[in-house]
Amino acid sequence: MPSSPPVPEPASGPAVVGPQDPExxxxxxxxxxxxxxxxxxxxxxxxxxxxxxxxSLPMAQVELLQTLAAAPLRVGELASRQRLAPNTVSGLVGKLLEAGFVDRQADPGDRRTARIALTPAGRRQLDDWQRAHERRIATALDALSPADRDAVMHALPALENLARALAEPVL
Known part of the structure; x- marks a missing residue:
């Protein structure tokens, strides 16, 4: 008697069935x-x-704008917070400068260096980006079943904790 083909696992079900070691x-x-x-x-x-x-803003540029929304920073500080190489951040900052989304300001603590600050145009771009994403996600959440929507919302605190744990240096 031929065996029937395996039934694919439902999207919400476990990916692996059977006993596994913890690792x-x-x-x-x-x-x-x-x-x-x-x-x-x-x-x-x-x-x-x-x-x-x-x-059309690339995600790396959006993430820099999000970081700069809190306060102006030096390129090295931006690189550290984004966990990117300083030359990579310098290139991204150059693109944002050309677009008029950021500008360079004298650093009051060290006149030899500059801080990168969000411009009003950069703030508008970031706000527009945020609203577009919020509308898109709200629409998608509304399309879910109430149980799935509740599951997503209940998972947020744990995901926030995971993000914090990932941000901590590995010892």
């Missing part, structure tokens, strides 16, 4: 989370550009 289970959880986060970011980015064609 394998941890790696599998990390793989699934990485996959979901990557797909969420990619899908959001592409849907935003379809729904809001004016939104």
């Amino acid at each position: 394998t289970a941890a790696v599998e959880r990390a793989r699934r989370l990485t996959d979901v986060v990557t797909r969420l970011r990619r899908t959001l980015r592409s849907s935003i550009r379809t729904d809001y064609p004016w939104e």
Whole structure:
């Protein structure tokens, strides 16, 4: 008697069935989370550009604008916070300077260096980006079942804790 083909696992179900050692289970959880986060970011980015064609800022530039929204910073400080090489941040800052989204200001603590600050145009761009993403995510959340929407919202505190844990240096 021929065996029937395997039934694919539902999207919300476990990816691996059967006993596993704790390390394998941890790696599998990390793989699934990485996959979901990557797909969420990619899908959001592409849907935003379809729904809001004016939104063309690369994510690395948006992340710099988000960091600068709190306060002006030196390039080295930006690089450290973004965990990027200073020359990479310098290139991104150059693009943002050309676009008029940031400017250089004298550093009151050290006149030999400059701080990068958000301009009013940069603030508007960041606010527009934020509103477009909020509208897109709100629409997608509304399309979910109430149980899935509640599950996503209940997961947020744990995801925030995970983000904090990932930001801490590995010892």
